[in-house]
Amino acid sequence: MLIVFLGTAGSGKTTLTGEFGKHLEDEGHTVSYVNLDTGVRSLPYKPDLDVRNTITVDDVMKEGYGPNGAIVESYDRLLERLEYYSSSISKLEKESDYVLIDTPGQMETFLFHEFAWRLMERFDAPLVVYLFDPGILQRIYDFCFVRFFGLLIELRLASTTIPVLNKIDVVDSIERYRRYLEDMNYLTSRLKFDPSMQGYLAYRLCSALLEAISPVRVLYISAKEHVGFEDLETIAHEHYCTCGDLT
Numbered sequence: 001m002l003i004v005f006l007g008t009a010g011s012g013k014t015t016l017t018g019e020f021g022k023h024l025e026d027e028g029h030t031v032s033y034v035n036l037d038t039g040v041r042s043l044p045y046k047p048d049l050d051v052r053n054t055i056t057v058d059d060v061m062k063e064g065y066g067p068n069g070a071i072v073e074s075y076d077r078l079l080e081r082l083e084y085y086s087s088s089i090s091k092l093e094k095e096s097d098y099v100l101i102d103t104p105g106q107m108e109t110f111l112f113h114e115f116a117w118r119l120m121e122r123f124d125a126p127l128v129v130y131l132f133d134p135g136i137l138q139r140i141y142d143f144c145f146v147r148f149f150g151l152l153i154e155l156r157l158a159s160t161t162i163p164v165l166n167k168i169d170v171v172d173s174i175e176r177y178r179r180y181l182e183d184m185n186y187l188t189s190r191l192k193f194d195p196s197m198q199g200y201l202a203y204r205l206c207s208a209l210l211e212a213i214s215p216v217r218v219l220y221i222s223a224k225e226h227v228g229f230e231d232l233e234t235i236a237h238e239h240y241c242t243c244g245d246l247t
Contacts (some may be wrong), residue, residue, distance in 0.1 A: 001236050002093055002123055006110065006153065007131030012166045016131065016223040017102040018044035018196070024098055032092040037104040038074040047102075048199075051078055071106065075113045082115065086122040093123075098117040101126075111156055112216050120157045127239045128153060128161040129232070134171050140194070141186055143180040144209070145212045146203040151213055160239055162216055169222040181218045184210050 005013040014037075021031045035047040039057035055077050060070035078085070092099045103110040110116045121125060130150045138140055147163065152162040165181065168174055180187050183186060191203040219235065221228035 001097065002089070002099045002101065003236060004103065004109060004120070004124040004126055004128045004159070005131065005163075006128055007166070008103050008107055008133075010135075011131040011133050012133050012223050014040070014102050014105070015044060015127075016166060016221065017100050019226060020098050020177065020222045020229055020232065021045055021098070023109050023232070025118065027233075029097040030095070031098040032099045034089055034099060034101040035090070036101060036110065038078070039071060039104065039106075043081050043102070045102075048092055049085070049122075051085070052116045054076070054081055064240060067093075071104070071109050074107065079113075079118070082118055088178045089119075090123070096142075117157055120159055120170065124238070127236055128157060128159045129164050130161050130166050131166045133167045134165065134177070137165075137180075138185070139198075140190060140204040141198050144191065144206045145161065147181065147184070147209055148205050151209065153207055154214060160214065162219060162235060164213055164221055164228075165220045165225060166221050168220045168227060169225050170184055173196065178218075184213065219232070225230070236243050 007013045017033065021033060024031050032048040033045045034049045034211075035043060035052050038055055040052070042160050053073075055074045057067070057070045057074055060073045061067065065073055080229050089099060089101070103116075130153050132146045136146065137206050150161050150163040163181070165177060168177075171177065188203060188206040188210065191199055191206055194200070194203065217235070219228055223230065
């Protein structure tokens, strides 16, 4: 099973990659790890495939690039070795029960670069786990934003994308998050009566989401406390077998 962890900076995807891998290994599964972040300094897992063996952001910055330019340039160079990385990941997938792919800390680095979709299109039905944390969900509009962005990720990468709220260990009650994230009709009805321009825009977007959003359920996880790992494992199995759905 091929699982790709994607998310905003600080959402915990690298931590989740490592901790979920440990969970799977403790259950007796074989796990391979892939690091696609050219800028990361240290990892909580030992990667079986690591793009830093080809190029790092630090290497590129020594040539005179700034941090942002170095990130983009590093992926331009990885694109030249796309076949190597796709074939290496496919080989790992044959050898292991799970292949966990950790993507860059800055999500747009992976999502907006040609390297990402060209890599993803070479695999058969990879599962994308889209992480966001409670800190981004401050206003009612934010719930519409994260669900809509999940749909955009699915469109960009042409891969089934599961929205995951990580770091639930830092919230007092999960119920408010559940209602807004899971019940799009409820969220849309609340936004309908918001008189602001943001409210109107969010209402229109959420109304469109009711038609377009994929029938998947939202997961609630704490990488730190291993909460929700069984749900993630279950949904991965459902994704890869014809008997299950993701609703």
